[in-house]
Amino acid sequence: MTEPTVAPAGGIAFGAEAEVLIVGGGAAGMVAALAAAEAGAEPVVVEREAVPRGSTALSAGLIPAAGTRWQRDAGIADDAARFADDIQRKAKGEADAAVLAAVTRAIAPTLEWLADAHGLAFSVVTDFLYPGHSAHRMHGLASRSGAELIDRLRSAVERAGIAVATEAAARTLFVAGDGTVRGIGIARPDGSEERIGCRALVLACNGYGGNRALVRRHIPELAEAVWFGHDGNRGEAVLWGEALGAELRHLAGHQGHGSVAHPHGILITWAVIMQGGVQVNALGERFSDETEGYSEQAARVLAQPGGIAWDVFDERIAGIARQFEDFRSAEAAGAVLRAGSVEALAEAMKMPPSALAASLAERGAPDRFGRDWTGVAPLAPPYCAVRVTGALFHTQGGLAIREDARVRRAAGGVFPNLFAAGGAAAGLSGSRAAGYLSGNGLLTAVALGAIAGRESARLSRAV
Numbered sequence: 518m519t520e521p522t523v524a525p526a527g528g529i530a531f532g533a534e535a536e537v538l539i540v541g542g543g544a545a546g547m548v549a550a551l552a553a554a555e556a557g558a559e560p561v562v563v564e565r566e567a568v569p570r571g572s573t574a575l576s577a578g579l580i581p582a583a584g585t586r587w588q589r590d591a592g593i594a595d596d597a598a599r600f601a602d603d604i605q606r607k608a609k610g611e612a613d614a615a616v617l618a619a620v621t622r623a624i625a626p627t628l629e630w631l632a633d634a635h636g637l638a639f640s641v642v643t644d645f646l647y648p649g650h651s652a653h654r655m656h657g658l659a660s661r662s663g664a665e666l667i668d669r670l671r672s673a674v675e676r677a678g679i680a681v682a683t684e685a686a687a688r689t690l691f692v693a694g695d696g697t698v699r700g701i702g703i704a705r706p707d708g709s710e711e712r713i714g715c716r717a718l719v720l721a722c723n724g725y726g727g728n729r730a731l732v733r734r735h736i737p738e739l740a741e742a743v744w745f746g747h748d749g750n751r752g753e754a755v756l757w758g759e760a761l762g763a764e765l766r767h768l769a770g771h772q773g774h775g776s777v778a779h780p781h782g783i784l785i786t787w788a789v790i791m792q793g794g795v796q797v798n799a800l801g802e803r804f805s806d807e808t809e810g811y812s813e814q815a816a817r818v819l820a821q822p823g824g825i826a827w828d829v830f831d832e833r834i835a836g837i838a839r840q841f842e843d844f845r846s847a848e849a850a851g852a853v854l855r856a857g858s859v860e861a862l863a864e865a866m867k868m869p870p871s872a873l874a875a876s877l878a879e880r881g882a883p884d885r886f887g888r889d890w891t892g893v894a895p896l897a898p899p900y901c902a903v904r905v906t907g908a909l910f911h912t913q914g915g916l917a918i919r920e921d922a923r924v925r926r927a928a929g930g931v932f933p934n935l936f937a938a939g940g941a942a943a944g945l946s947g948s949r950a951a952g953y954l955s956g957n958g959l960l961t962a963v964a965l966g967a968i969a970g971r972e973s974a975r976l977s978r979a980v
C-alpha cells in the first residue's frame with residue numbers, strides 16, 4: 518500500500534466535485550452524510566471496503582445519551598451536564614471542555630432525529646450501569662449489536678439517495694496554499710486512481726488501531742495485544758494530520774478491553790463483572806479493582822501469567838449477559854464453563870480451588886484493591902467462567918477539533934474546510950486507557966458526525 522500523502526492542489530483536475538466529501542462509511546461517516554443531506558448539501562461518502570461496516574459493525578452498538586425521551590419514559594433523571602461530568606471525571610479533566618459540552622448536548626437530539634427521520638428504534642438499557650456512568654444512558658437497537666446499527670444507517674443513507682463510493686480508499690489530500698482541501702485521490706482495488714474535488718472534507722476514517730507501527734509508537738503496552746477493531750482503521754487521519762501541520766492530541770489514548778474470550782475471540786460483556794463477577798489470573802488470584810473500567814483492564818490482563826485471566830460469575834449474571842448476541846455466541850462456541858461448586862469450577866479452570874475460593878470470598882467496602890462491594894449480591898451456584906485476554910478496540914487520540922468539528926492547526930486557528938468526526942478526531946478520553954468511559958467511541962462518532970455533517974454542509978453552501 519502506498520502511504521497516505523498530502524500534495525499541492527495547484528494544476529490538479531478533478532473528475533467530479535462533491536459539496537461535502539466524507540472519507541469513511543462507519544457510524545461517523547453515515548451520520549455526517551445524513552446530517553449534511555438534511556442541511557441541504559449533496560454529500561458523497563468514499564469507503565475503502567466493498568460494504569461499509571467499520572469498527573461500528575464490530576461494536577455492541579450502544580450509544581450513551583442524556584435527557585432522551587427513552588430515559589424519560591423509563592423514569593431516568595439525567596442531563597447533558599451530568600453526563601459531561603462523568604466523562605470528565607474518567608478522563609481526569611483532560612477532555613476538551615468545549616467539544617465535551619457540544620457533544621453531550623448534541624447526542625440526545627441526534628438519537629431522537631435518527632429515530633424519527635430514519636426509523637432507528639432505540640431503547641435504553643436499564644438493567645445494568647456501565648462503569649463510571651451515574652445514570653442508565655446506554656441506547657441501542659433491538660439486537661444490541663453494532664452490525665444492526667451500521668445496517669440501519671446504511672439503509673437510511675441509501676433511502677436518502679446519498680452517493681456512496683465503495684472500494685475507494687482515500688490516499689491523497691490535494692491542498693491549496695492556504696490549507697483549503699480542494700479534493701482527494703482515491704485508489705481502486707485494480708490500482709487505478711481517481712480524483713474527486715470537494716468544497717468541504719469530513720474525515721470519518723477512524724483511528725490507527727489497525728496500523729501496527731503506529732500502535733507500537735503510541736501505545737507500546739498493547740503492541741502485542743489482539744487487535745479487535747476493523748482492519749480498515751489504518752491511521753490516515755493521523756498521517757495526513759502530521760503532513761498538514763494539524764494539531765494531534767492524546768495519541769496514546771485508547772479503548773482497550775480486558776474481557777475477550779480466548780482463544781474464541783468473542784467479546785464478553787463487562788456486565789458480568791459489574792453485576793458482581795470478578796477476574797482472577799491463572800493462579801486463581803484477583804489482581805485489580807475490576808470496576809474501574811474494562812479499558813484499562815486490557816493492559817492489566819496482558820500483564821498476568823500467559824497474558825490471560827478468567828471472568829468468574831454466576832448463572833443469574835449470565836442471564837443478564839445473554840441479552841448480548843456476543844455472549845450468546847460465546848456460549849454456543851463453548852467458551853463459558855459451568856459448574857455446581859467452586860471446587861468443580863476450579864478443576865475445570867485448572868487452578869487451585871483454595872485460591873479461587875479465597876478470591877470469590879473477598880468482599881469489603883472497599884476491598885484491598887479499592888472495589889466497593891456494598892449492595893452487590895454474592896455469587897451463587899451454578900458458577901460460570903470464561904478465559905479471556907486483553908485487546909485493543911480502538912484508538913482515542915487524533916486530530917484536535919473545535920466544537921464545530923473543524924480541525925485545528927498546530928500553529929493555531931483551524932483549516933478552512935476540513936472537519937473530523939468519530940475516531941479520526943481526538944476523543945474525550947484524555948491520554949490514557951483509563952480515561953475511556955464506556956460509549957465514548959460511538960458518542961463521538963454519532964454526535965460529531967451530526968455536527969460535522971451540518972457544519973460542512975453550511976460551509977459548502979456558503980462557498
Ligand SMILES: Cc1cc2nc3c(=O)[nH]c(=O)nc-3n(C[C@H](O)[C@H](O)[C@H](O)COP(=O)(O)OP(=O)(O)OC[C@H]3O[C@@H](n4cnc5c(N)ncnc54)[C@H](O)[C@@H]3O)c2cc1C
Binds near residue numbers: 544580784910911955
Ligand atoms: C469490539 C468493539 C466493541 C465496541 N463497543 C462499543 C460500544 O458498545 N459503544 C461505543 O461507544 N463504542 C464501542 N466501540 C468503539 C466504536 O466501535 C468506535 O468508536 C466507532 O465505531 C467509531 O466509528 P467511526 O465511524 O469513527 O469508525 P468506523 O466505524 O471504524 O468507520 C470508519 C470507516 O472508514 C473506512 N476507512 C478508513 N480509512 C479509509 C480511507 N483511507 N478511505 C476510505 N475509507 C476509509 C473504514 O473502512 C471504515 O469503514 C467498540 C469497538 C470495538 C472494536
